[in-house]
Amino acid sequence: AHASRHQARRGWVGVVALMGAFVGSLLGCHVTSVPTDPTHVARLDLPMRTRLVGQVVAPGAVRAGDTLVVVEAIQVDGSRRVHGRVRLRIRGVVELVRGERVAVETTLRRPRNFENPGGFDAVGALARRQIHVVASIWDAGAIERVGSPTHAMLGSLDAWRRGIGRVI
Secondary structure, eight states, X not given: OHHHHHHHXXXXXXXXXXXXXXXXXXXXXXXXXXXXXXXXXXXXXXXXXXXXXXXXXXXXXXXXXEEEEEEEXXXXXXXXXXXXXXXXXXXXXXXXXXXXXXXXXXXEBOOOOOOOTTOOOHHHHHHTTTEEEEEEESOGGGOEEEEOOSOHHHHHHHHHHHHHHHHO
């Protein structure tokens, strides 16, 4: 009797583990799926060479001499209204303030993984931050500042954070 209860318990553990894996895979697919809104920047025919206008939504992070900035897309091709987050990789160190509007000539692309077994899931990590499009800028001087920050306080807060980061 004891052996049959033990086998039944192992069977339930297996069923629960399978259900957990199934639900996890469904949630993972949902996170990485491209938004369905036709005006979302991820719905464009990518890769796409364009002039992107966007508003900085996250202060730049410097990694390996490049600045990573997240912008909320506003417009592409000079007149087409869009929305959605784009991660910009800018060669060099550039200080952009949250709320500031910028325009850049770039190629919008879908993020991709390196397909190494057990490697970092960059696509999933970006998707969890609602970023489904990436772009690169090789000349930091080509960034056009087309609007000042909407909240001056954010610029002060970001400057304070950068100062603390340098001290640490």
